[in-house]
Amino acid sequence: MANPKLIETFPNPAPQRDYVIEHTHHEFTSVCPITGHPDFAEITVSYVAEKNCVELKSLKLYFHAFRNEGIFFEAVTNKICDDLVAALAPRQLKVVSNWKGRGGMTSVVTAEMTPRAR
Numbered sequence: 001m002a003n004p005k006l007i008e009t010f011p012n013p014a015p016q017r018d019y020v021i022e023h024t025h026h027e028f029t030s031v032c033p034i035t036g037h038p039d040f041a042e043i044t045v046s047y048v049a050e051k052n053c054v055e056l057k058s059l060k061l062y063f064h065a066f067r068n069e070g071i072f073f074e075a076v077t078n079k080i081c082d083d084l085v086a087a088l089a090p091r092q093l094k095v096v097s098n099w100k101g102r103g104g105m106t107s108v109v110t111a112e113m114t115p116r117a118r
Helices: 056-064 074-088
Strands: 009-011 022-029 036-049 052-054 093-101 104-111
Touching: 022 052, 022 056, 036 074, 052 056, 052 074, 074 093, 074 104
Parallel strands: none
Antiparallel strands: 009 052, 022 036, 036 093, 093 104
């Protein structure tokens, strides 16, 4: 399973302001746990940082760690959301996984962490 310890952070340069940070990984891959066939997705992470921001190379390496994992779309999306919330403790965060078509079906899965009271 992808190790959340791969996720590195750096200090938010503007913690006094709510601003949206959005990163999209266009070449996400994992493996269907039933068929063993590869699954391809575009993963978009949007968040409002509190104290920390995610370092992009570490995020890429974290995403690449799913490459040979047998995992369902829903589990991937929720794991990414949970791991990023644990690493960043953001004000809010949303992960959208847009899965490429296979067998005539496409899927989009969205997981969110709702804003916390400050």
